Amino acid sequence: MSHTASNPLSILKTRLRTAAAAAALLLSTSAQAADLNALIWCDHADPALLQPFEEANGVKVNIKEFEGTGAGLAIVEQSQPGDWDVMVIDSIDVPRGVEKGLFEPLPEDKLPLADLFPQVKMDSSTVVGGKRYGITEKFGYNTIGYNKTKVDPADMQSMAALTGDKYKGKVAIYDYYLPVIGMAALAIGKKTADLTEADLPALKDELLKMKANAKLVGEVTASQTALATGEVDILVGGGEWVTAGLAKENPALDFSVPKEGAILWSQSLAMFKDSKNKDMALKFIQYIMSPEGQARLATSSCYWGMPANTKAALTDDQKKVLRFDEQPGFLARAQAYPAPNADLDKKMQDMWTEMLQAK
Amino acid sequence: MPRAALPRAGSALPRAGSALPWALVTPALGWTLLFFVLPFIAMGFSSLTAHEGGGFTASNYSQFFTNPSYWQAMVNSLQVTAIVTVISVLLAYPFAWILAEQVPERWQRLALMLAVLPFWTSYVVRSYSWLLVLAQNGVVNRALTGSGLFSEPLQLANTRFATVTGFVHFFVMLLTLTIFANLKQLSPSYHKAAADLGAGPVRTFLHVVLPLTLPGIMVGAFLTFVLCIGDYITPQILGGNNELLMPQLVMMQIGRRGDFPLASALSIILMAVVTSAYLACARWLKIERA
Numbered sequence: 001m002s003h004t005a006s007n008p009l010s011i012l013k014t015r016l017r018t019a020a021a022a023a024a025l026l027l028s029t030s031a032q033a034a035d036l037n038a039l040i041w042c043d044h045a046d047p048a049l050l051q052p053f054e055e056a057n058g059v060k061v062n063i064k065e066f067e068g069t070g071a072g073l074a075i076v077e078q079s080q081p082g083d084w085d086v087m088v089i090d091s092i093d094v095p096r097g098v099e100k101g102l103f104e105p106l107p108e109d110k111l112p113l114a115d116l117f118p119q120v121k122m123d124s125s126t127v128v129g130g131k132r133y134g135i136t137e138k139f140g141y142n143t144i145g146y147n148k149t150k151v152d153p154a155d156m157q158s159m160a161a162l163t164g165d166k167y168k169g170k171v172a173i174y175d176y177y178l179p180v181i182g183m184a185a186l187a188i189g190k191k192t193a194d195l196t197e198a199d200l201p202a203l204k205d206e207l208l209k210m211k212a213n214a215k216l217v218g219e220v221t222a223s224q225t226a227l228a229t230g231e232v233d234i235l236v237g238g239g240e241w242v243t244a245g246l247a248k249e250n251p252a253l254d255f256s257v258p259k260e261g262a263i264l265w266s267q268s269l270a271m272f273k274d275s276k277n278k279d280m281a282l283k284f285i286q287y288i289m290s291p292e293g294q295a296r297l298a299t300s301s302c303y304w305g306m307p308a309n310t311k312a313a314l315t316d317d318q319k320k321v322l323r324f325d326e327q328p329g330f331l332a333r334a335q336a337y338p339a340p341n342a343d344l345d346k347k348m349q350d351m352w353t354e355m356l357q358a359k
Numbered sequence: 360m361p362r363a364a365l366p367r368a369g370s371a372l373p374r375a376g377s378a379l380p381w382a383l384v385t386p387a388l389g390w391t392l393l394f395f396v397l398p399f400i401a402m403g404f405s406s407l408t409a410h411e412g413g414g415f416t417a418s419n420y421s422q423f424f425t426n427p428s429y430w431q432a433m434v435n436s437l438q439v440t441a442i443v444t445v446i447s448v449l450l451a452y453p454f455a456w457i458l459a460e461q462v463p464e465r466w467q468r469l470a471l472m473l474a475v476l477p478f479w480t481s482y483v484v485r486s487y488s489w490l491l492v493l494a495q496n497g498v499v500n501r502a503l504t505g506s507g508l509f510s511e512p513l514q515l516a517n518t519r520f521a522t523v524t525g526f527v528h529f530f531v532m533l534l535t536l537t538i539f540a541n542l543k544q545l546s547p548s549y550h551k552a553a554a555d556l557g558a559g560p561v562r563t564f565l566h567v568v569l570p571l572t573l574p575g576i577m578v579g580a581f582l583t584f585v586l587c588i589g590d591y592i593t594p595q596i597l598g599g600n601n602e603l604l605m606p607q608l609v610m611m612q613i614g615r616r617g618d619f620p621l622a623s624a625l626s627i628i629l630m631a632v633v634t635s636a637y638l639a640c641a642r643w644l645k646i647e648r649a
Contacts, residue, residue: 069615069617070614070615070617070618073617074619176615178615216516217599217600218600219595225490229491229494230496342411346616346618349611350428353426353603353608354427356603357427357602
């Protein structure tokens with residue numbers, strides 16, 4: 001070893017130079033115009049979905065996962081304008097992004113809108129001031145997920161089963177207040193679109209009855225695990241997003257859309273107004289909405305869901321698991337998520353907190 | 360220390376008014392300022408801001424005191440934390456004592472390594488593992504029903520019991536380390552002096568060893584308290600949301616609504632509780648022995 005090399009000062013200088021070079025390389029890489037920066041939900045992180053797009057367009061898709069619109073919008077607020085190109089967002093929350101001046105109108109003529117299930121276009125949310133800011137890419141139902149070998153499927157055709165004694169202690173509740181409050185509304189004969197503050201006491205009673213029967217209230221993974229491991233036999237708020245992905249390992253899992261109806265969940269793609277790569281962002285949206293992209297997104301390793309595009313290139317088996325052919329009937333009975341204003345939203349969340357704390 | 364060994368004023372120690380002490384302490388001060396003081400001020404400011412409209416308000420704090428569900432979250436947090444701390448201390452002390460006093464010196468390193476082995480696994484993975492162990496079809500329930508002790512599986516998972524179990528598993532290891540270090544610092548001459556004065560092993564332990572290791576217990580217990588009361592993962596995975604703890608309540612405000620002001624206020628209230636706990640036991644939180 002030479003004297004120079006073993007001198008601590010020289011070593012430090014060499015390492016600093018190396019670190020500086022590495023940092024410069026990193027910065028130059030992150031600033032490459034070919035990158036696409038996407039704020040996504042976990043279903044978009046599947047390499048089987050992203051790789052074909054990256055290879056076809058010679059682009060790297062940098063992803064950042066988030067849960068909940070509030071958390072997603074907070075990430076955007078803490079970023080520099082132009083840091084993000086596209087975002088996945090609850091369809092009912094597209095107007096929140098538009099109000100904040102975040103989104104770019106999408107060119108309807110370049111998107112396969114005519115191929116979408118008409119009921120999931122959600123124009124009341126995705127179109128603001130006559131301009132389309134979001135396009136529904138995937139949807140499904142918050143309804144009743146169950147193990148058909150443990151419960152009587154006929155019982156699952158009515159929400160009364162969720163609050164009766166027969167399945168006490170065999171029930172889990174999906175921990176998201178809006179869809180489950182929506183289900184409670186259906187159970188008491190209210191339309192989700194018409195909910196007001198005056199309905200809260202009745203909704204709370206219904207939620208407390210559900211809680212009294214429940215073993216747990218879990219987020220996506222916990223509720224999925226509980227149903228899959230036999231900890232519970234019924235998941236309130238479950239649907240194809242829980243059962244379809246597990247169909248191979250556990251074909252006993254199924255879902256029903258009871259006579260009272262189900263809550264339609266729907267996720268959209270939006271493009272950022274300040275995106276520095278709008279052409280690529282549009283290409284990404286077009287890819288996700290293409291028959292191939294839709295099939296990959298629908299069967300993502302994180303969770304399955306119905307593709308918004310009726311022409312999604314799903315196999316027959318995949319269609320069967322998703323109950324593709326039954327969609328017209330399901331959609332006819334489904335109601336949209338409750339879309340409360342900020343004040344009612346806060347009251348609904350507090351009601352949910354009260355339900356969670358109830359013994 | 361002999362007087363001659365003390366450094367003479369003005370020789371080894373920097374002179375009063377010298378810039379060296381400030382230069383040495385500046386990085387730590389800068390770090391604290393940048394990553395604690397400034398974020399804390401920002402959080403305090405945010406907690407006094409209305410979620411909608413952004414005007415000044417104290418309603419984020421008043422909500423905590425007027426909404427029984429929020430208040431209950433604090434009660435739940437304190438109860439769970441107290442239970443976990445007490446059980447962890449009761450389990451860790453004998454364990455650390457056996458390691459320090461009964462295990463031969465040459466095996467102590469290996470024994471300690473085995474004791475902290477659970478730290479090597481991801482916290483999340485460990486929590487999910489407990490969920491499977493305590494589940495209706497898990498190892499514990501199968502053993503209980505298989506042995507004929509119970510005819511039906513017990514509800515162990517998704518309960519406060521599961522949350523406490525997950526916490527205790529983690530914190531016993533942490534407390535064992537701090538108490539073990541304290542026990543090893545204890546000079547054997549204390550035992551000899553106590554024996555010379557006629558004290559038996561039990562009396563020596565109760566009147567000599569235990570009081571002298573109290574600082575180690577308190578440091579470990581305080582760390583357990585702080586880490587436990589602020590933890591989100593374990594109650595979220597193991598508790599089944601059958602009751603909410605403060606960190607879960609804080610996270611709830613962020614998820615969909617992005618109510619950072621309320622989340623900030625709740626976090627500051629939680630921090631005030633931790634600070635109160637520190638002040639309450641500060642007199643015991645000394646590493647050095649008198």
